[in-house]
Amino acid sequence: MAEGExxxxxxxxxxxxxxxxxxxxxxxxEIQPDYPIPSEAWLQQRYGVARNxxxxxxxxxxxxxxxxxxxxxGTFVKGKG
Amino acid sequence: MAEGExxxxxxxxxxxxxxxxxxxxxxxxEIQPDYPIPSEAWLQQRYGVARNxxxxxxxxxxxxxxxxxxxxxGTFVKGKG
DNA sequence: GTACATTTGTTCGTATGTATA
DNA sequence: GTATACATACGAACAAATGTA
Numbered sequence: 291m292a293e294g295e296x297x298x299x300x301x302x303x304x305x306x307x308x309x310x311x312x313x314x315x316x317x318x319x320e321i322q323p324d325y326p327i328p329s330e331a332w333l334q335q336r337y338g339v340a341r342n343x344x345x346x347x348x349x350x351x352x353x354x355x356x357x358x359x360x361x362x363x364g365t366f367v368k369g370k371g
Numbered sequence: 372m373a374e375g376e377x378x379x380x381x382x383x384x385x386x387x388x389x390x391x392x393x394x395x396x397x398x399x400x401e402i403q404p405d406y407p408i409p410s411e412a413w414l415q416q417r418y419g420v421a422r423n424x425x426x427x428x429x430x431x432x433x434x435x436x437x438x439x440x441x442x443x444x445g446t447f448v449k450g451k452g
Numbered sequence: 453g454t455a456c457a458t459t460t461g462t463t464c465g466t467a468t469g470t471a472t473a
Numbered sequence: 474g475t476a477t478a479c480a481t482a483c484g485a486a487c488a489a490a491t492g493t494a
Contacts, residue, residue: 303477329463340479345464361464362486384481410459421483426460442460443490 296337304339308347309354316356316367323369327357377418385420389428390435397437397448404450408438 296307312327321327328336333344348365351357359365377388393408402408409417414425429446432438440446 298478305477331463342480343478346477348464359464362462362488364463379482386481412459423484424482427481429460440460441491443458443492445459445491 296339298338305343305346305350308333308337308339308344309350312347312351313354313356316351321367323367326364326366327351329364377420379419386424386427386431389414389418389420389425390431393428393432394435394437397432402448404448407445407447408432410445 296304296311298304300307315321316327327348330341330344330348333339333347334341337344348357348359351365352359355368357365357367375392377385377392379385381388396402397408408429411422411425411429414420414428415422418425429438429440432446433440436449438446438448
């Protein structure tokens with residue numbers, strides 16, 4: 291259970307930990323292309339972070355080209371095409 | 372407690388003010404058991420708050436066991452039983 | 453059966469304030 | 474002063490359930 295958790299007392303910012311964690315799940319194929327990643331509210335609850343922090347993590351995923359976000363809908367794993 | 376209005380510049384969060392205000396109305400019998408409390412849209416207009424804020428207030432009432440919500444129908448004051 | 457309006461449910465977008473390191 | 478992080482709050486859009494005409 292220690293895996294896949296956020297350490298609030300880490301020198302690594304929480305939003306970066308969370309982004310890395312989600313990126314791993316995507317790269318491991320745990321979330322398929324064109325499928326949504328968990329919502330901001332869900333991440334907030336699951337990982338015990340503020341919504342802003344969850345958003346920043348997703349921002350990073352988007353900057354890395356792993357996902358794309360549609361307002362009011364969700365954030366989806368990018369396909370190869 | 373004043374006037375059944377919301378103070379946006381209060382240190383008390385708006386959603387808590389609104390929840391308390393509605394709870395008072397319920398406890399005062401202004402809304403009878405099994406009858407609906409005002410809809411989210413109505414609260415939004417009446418008190419000049421965002422819908423999400425109105426929803427958070429109703430969430431509190433539900434957590435306090437004062438009401439129960441039925442999707443697509445409304446939120447109803449709980450009876451004694 | 454269909455169309456519409458109402459109400460709650462969900463999700464992202466943006467901004468502000470507070471606190472801390 | 475900057476970056477991180479939490480909480481609050483308003484806005485917008487879409488979806489689902491319900492009830493009615």
